[in-house]
Amino acid sequence: NVAHGLAWSFYTGYLKLVLPKLENSIEQYRQRQGNREILRHRHSWRLHILIPLSAFIPDKLEEADQCVRFHDNLPEIAIDRAGVRKRIYKNSVYRVLDQQGQAHHCVAEYATPLQTLYTMSQESSAGLSSEERRQQVLLFIRSLEAVLEESVECRNRYRLIILDDEHEQEAEPDPHFLSKK
Amino acid sequence: NVAHGLAWSFYTGYLKLVLPKLENSIEQYRQRQGNREILRHRHSWRLHILIPLSAFIPDKLEEADQCVRFHDNLPEIAIDRAGVRKRIYKNSVYRVLDQQGQAHHCVAEYATPLQTLYTMSQESSAGLSSEERRQQVLLFIRSLEAVLEESVECRNRYRLIILDDEHEQEAEPDPHFLSKK
Numbered sequence: 001n002v003a004h005g006l007a008w009s010f011y012t013g014y015l016k017l018v019l020p021k022l023e024n025s026i027e028q029y030r031q032r033q034g035n036r037e038i039l040r041h042r043h044s045w046r047l048h049i050l051i052p053l054s055a056f057i058p059d060k061l062e063e064a065d066q067c068v069r070f071h072d073n074l075p076e077i078a079i080d081r082a083g084v085r086k087r088i089y090k091n092s093v094y095r096v097l098d099q100q101g102q103a104h105h106c107v108a109e110y111a112t113p114l115q116t117l118y119t120m121s122q123e124s125s126a127g128l129s130s131e132e133r134r135q136q137v138l139l140f141i142r143s144l145e146a147v148l149e150e151s152v153e154c155r156n157r158y159r160l161i162i163l164d165d166e167h168e169q170e171a172e173p174d175p176h177f178l179s180k181k
Numbered sequence: 182n183v184a185h186g187l188a189w190s191f192y193t194g195y196l197k198l199v200l201p202k203l204e205n206s207i208e209q210y211r212q213r214q215g216n217r218e219i220l221r222h223r224h225s226w227r228l229h230i231l232i233p234l235s236a237f238i239p240d241k242l243e244e245a246d247q248c249v250r251f252h253d254n255l256p257e258i259a260i261d262r263a264g265v266r267k268r269i270y271k272n273s274v275y276r277v278l279d280q281q282g283q284a285h286h287c288v289a290e291y292a293t294p295l296q297t298l299y300t301m302s303q304e305s306s307a308g309l310s311s312e313e314r315r316q317q318v319l320l321f322i323r324s325l326e327a328v329l330e331e332s333v334e335c336r337n338r339y340r341l342i343i344l345d346d347e348h349e350q351e352a353e354p355d356p357h358f359l360s361k362k
């Protein structure tokens with residue numbers, strides 16, 4: 001149930017707000033850059049949301065995969081939210097080398113709410129064991145998929161990428177998942 | 182249980198990160214402003230977190246209370262979070278008129294996670310009724326108080342302000358709660 005609430009929070013407090021504006025942000029970005037090679041194909045204009053089954057979320061994608069490198073940030077979006085005037089939202093563009101050494105670019109980030117699940121499983125006062133955390137990650141995925149599939153605002157603007165990283169093999173699957181976009 | 186997760190999320194994903202830096206942000210802000218009258222007393226250098234029992238969260242404080250007006254934003258904080266490079270966090274300063282018409286300033290915002298609870302109670306697919314939402318708000322408060330009281334990082338840097346707004350009387354208690362800081 002914790003995960004169900006975190007999935008809804010991720011959707012209503014974030015994805016529902018930013019995904020409809022993503023196309024616009026990418027267009028602005030490409031105009032500003034002048035480099036038309038980056039994010040050239042519209043089918044890749046999606047937020048790639050990384051969901052590691054371990055719920056372990058590094059703050060930098062480079063820590064999980066050496067084939068992935070931060071490229072640039074998209075233009076910021078400012079929205080008045082719950083008393084914070086002009087709260088800033090932005091997404092990061094990454095350069096990914098595929099197995100042939102070809103560079104691709106994509107907008108990607110981890111599903112931040114999983115960081116809460118991970119922290120809760122580390123703090124005894126939170127009442128979440130490691131076994132329960134695993135179940136909660138699966139529930140998070142199910143709840144998130146369900147709400148996104150019903151969402152007109154988010155249709156075709158995202159891709160959920162599940163990372164089976166529970167066997168210490170993160171460096172392996174990562175280049176594959178990003179280059180298979 | 183949804184509320185328990187949202188309280189932990191609010192703490193580990195936000196309050197624990199920004200509250201330790203709040204003093205610094207206010208100092209920087211006061212130096213830049215030159216106006217030493219604003220936020221002059223250190224005892225008011227806390228984030229006032231507004232928690233309406235209805236979970237109804239407007240995006241602007243002015244909508245809830247005409248005695249409250251946005252003054253300015255504090256300097257931004259940028260942190261690499263879960264793949265978003267230099268994610269921006271900031272807080273808003275408000276000018277509040279007390280019952281004698283005196284102006285006071287404070288850093289305030291609503292407890293953003295309650296917006297998720299409210300939205301969930303409006304969407305049938307989320308499985309949260311209005312009665313359950315009320316219970317969840319109370320659970321949110323208890324869980325948040327518990328985790329904040331144990332937190333070294335957040336000690337004395339916040340004030341939870343519970344708003345009993347379930348009888349359509351928001352314009353009344355608001356000036357009181359803010360001017361009684």
Ligand SMILES: Nc1nc(=O)c2ncn([C@@H]3O[C@@H]4COP(=O)(O)O[C@H]5[C@@H](O)[C@H](n6cnc7c(N)ncnc76)O[C@@H]5COP(=O)(O)O[C@@H]3[C@@H]4O)c2[nH]1
Nearest residue numbers: 009010013014084088089112113190191194195270293294
């Ligand atoms: N007032 C306020 N200002 C902030 O900058 C802020 N950032 C987070 N929060 C609240 O703290 C809690 C923990 O945040 P987390 O990042 O784990 O989840 C976030 C995160 O996964 C995603 N999200 C929200 N804003 C951003 C953002 N700018 N960039 C990336 N992800 C974001 O959507 C979730 C829900 O967000 P909110 O529903 O706005 O409330 C959050 C949440 O309750 C904030 N609250």
